[in-house]
Amino acid sequence: MPRYRVVDGSVARADGSVAGVGDHVELDxxxxxxxxxxxxxxxxxxxxxxxxxxxxxxxxxxxxxxxxVVRAAHDASGLTVEAWNALESAQREKLLDDALIKLLxxxxxxxxxxx
Numbered sequence: 001m002p003r004y005r006v007v008d009g010s011v012a013r014a015d016g017s018v019a020g021v022g023d024h025v026e027l028d029x030x031x032x033x034x035x036x037x038x039x040x041x042x043x044x045x046x047x048x049x050x051x052x053x054x055x056x057x058x059x060x061x062x063x064x065x066x067x068x069v070v071r072a073a074h075d076a077s078g079l080t081v082e083a084w085n086a087l088e089s090a091q092r093e094k095l096l097d098d099a100l101i102k103l104l105x106x107x108x109x110x111x112x113x114x115x
Contacts, residue, residue: 073099
């Protein structure tokens, strides 16, 4: 099977030809991950934080994003996206803080806050 890559928004074969409709496309892992994220763009977005930074640098060059914290907090809350987004800001920040603490405890290391 030929490998594919994204070139200017089109899926192209390694030989430069463009994949056609109905072609079997085997994407590289990074392209497949991007594709999966793009498919979720029309899903409702979870509100995050106006207080927490966008990134947290963990030991071992690991990076924890605010998105990771928001997903963990939302999952733990059991709320629908709509109910999560309807929370008062202070309530949401408390749930985010709780989730961040749990994620950091799982890493058991010092934290460097990003921007």
